Amino acid sequence: MxxxxxxxxxxxxxxxxxxxxxxxxxxxxxxxxxxxxxxxxxxxxxxxxxxxxxxxxxxxxxxxxxxxxxxxxxxxxxxxxDPRGASQTCPACGVIAATPLSPPRHACACGCDLDRNVAAVQVSRDRTFEPGHGLRSMSVRFAA
Ligand SMILES: [Zn+2]
Known part of the structure; x- marks a missing residue:
């Protein structure tokens, strides 16, 4: 004990x-x-x-x-x-495509070539400023 x-x-x-x-x-x-x-x-x-x-x-x-x-x-x-799909979405053109975990690069046909995590953060940042797209303000979140 x-x-x-x-x-x-x-x-x-x-x-x-x-x-x-x-x-x-x-x-x-x-x-x-x-x-x-x-x-x-x-x-x-x-x-x-x-x-x-x-x-x-x-x-x-x-x-x-x-x-x-x-x-x-x-x-x-x-x-x-909403983080869903952020790592599969291109921050430059918005195309959604599965990206392999290795190498940790986001390489899109539009020419966007970034570190996978940087690309996901840019997508999340863009979603933050788009009302209705994955954005939930604190008041909405706690009212639900
Ligand atoms: Zn792209």
Whole structure:
């Protein structure tokens, strides 16, 4: 029982440290940007997959929730972007095509050649500014 209590205490300490570490980036994001967009990831689903450990270690959901909370008390606006298909969509021409994981390049027939992650972020950014296309404002999100 003593070992179990020590393990629980250690886990609680690590959880507190992770929550504390989220304050600095959340404050920085809210202070620096008037408009923030997060990929609306299904972290609960991802946490049940083989990505469970990295998802829990990164405390991604906590950072998003904390940033959203801090933004509500400032002038910053938080939006959530539907990430589906972002890595298969060309940011230059909008064509949707399956892209292999390796090499990690987005190479389109239109001439767009980018790092796969950079291309996905550009698509997500463009979606943020397109009302009705994967954009859900905080008020809509929480009203649902
Ligand atoms: Zn293209």
């Amino acid at each position: 003593k070992a179990r209590a020590q393990l629980a205490a250690g886990s609680a300490r690590i959880a507190r440290q992770r929550r504390g570490q989220a304050n600095k980036p959340a404050n920085g994001l809210v202070a620096r940007y008037a408009r923030l967009a997060f990929g609306d990831l299904n972290t609960a689903g991802l946490a049940r997959s083989r990505l469970a450990r990295p998802i829990h270690h990164a405390s991604w959901r906590f950072l998003v929730d904390l940033t959203t909370y801090k933004a509500a008390n400032s002038a910053a606006v938080v939006q959530f972007v």
